Each structure stands twice: as C-alpha cells, then as structure tokens.
Amino acid sequence: MNAIKGATFGRKLLSKIALTVLLSLFGIAVFAAQNIPPKISGIPVKSINVGKAYRFVPVASDPNKDKLTFTIANKPTWASFNITTGALTGIPTAAKVGITKAITIIAS
Numbered sequence: 001m002n003a004i005k006g007a008t009f010g011r012k013l014l015s016k017i018a019l020t021v022l023l024s025l026f027g028i029a030v031f032a033a034q035n036i037p038p039k040i041s042g043i044p045v046k047s048i049n050v051g052k053a054y055r056f057v058p059v060a061s062d063p064n065k066d067k068l069t070f071t072i073a074n075k076p077t078w079a080s081f082n083i084t085t086g087a088l089t090g091i092p093t094a095a096k097v098g099i100t101k102a103i104t105i106i107a108s
Helices: 002-016
Strands: 039-041 054-056 059-061 070-073 079-081 088-090 104-107
Touching: 039 104
Parallel strands: none
Antiparallel strands: 039 059, 054 088, 070 104, 079 088
C-alpha cells in the first residue's frame, strides 16, 4: 500500500514542477549605419551666347534619404547658384565673354 501511495504522490509532485529549458547564450552586434555618398549627374550645356539665358540643374539623390545641399567651385561671375537645388543660372553679358574652366558642383 505504501508503494501505491508513493507512486501517486510522485505523479502529483511531477505535475507541479515546471520544466525549464535554457536558450544557448548569444550576442548581438550593433553597427553604425553606413552613410553612402549621394549621387549627382547631368550634362550641362558648355557654351552660351551673350544675352541668352543659361540654366543647368543637376540630378542628385541620396541613398540614405539625407537632405542634400549643393556647393560650387569656379562659378561663372555672371551666374547665380542655388544651394538647395544645385541650379546654375544666369544671362552672360558682352563684358563676360570668355571661358570659365573647371566648374564643379558638389552634392552633400
């Protein structure tokens, strides 16, 4: 009779014990987001007649969806430059006849 009572007691005891299984230890690596540089392209007109309107707007995009700003080096003295759109515009006068070399527009 004691054997039967012990077996019954054992089953009740096992049903009340919670079984625990542990997940293996692991790590998580966190890296800084990679900032991919913007892309800029376009084919500017390379000559213009005196008194005619000039307009060039580059096509630019940023893979990270960052807001773009534009800068220019060697801007023609007769032209204006928009730092928000990258547009180079203007109307050259007779006093400005000549060549402006190495114009560079940068998107950042």
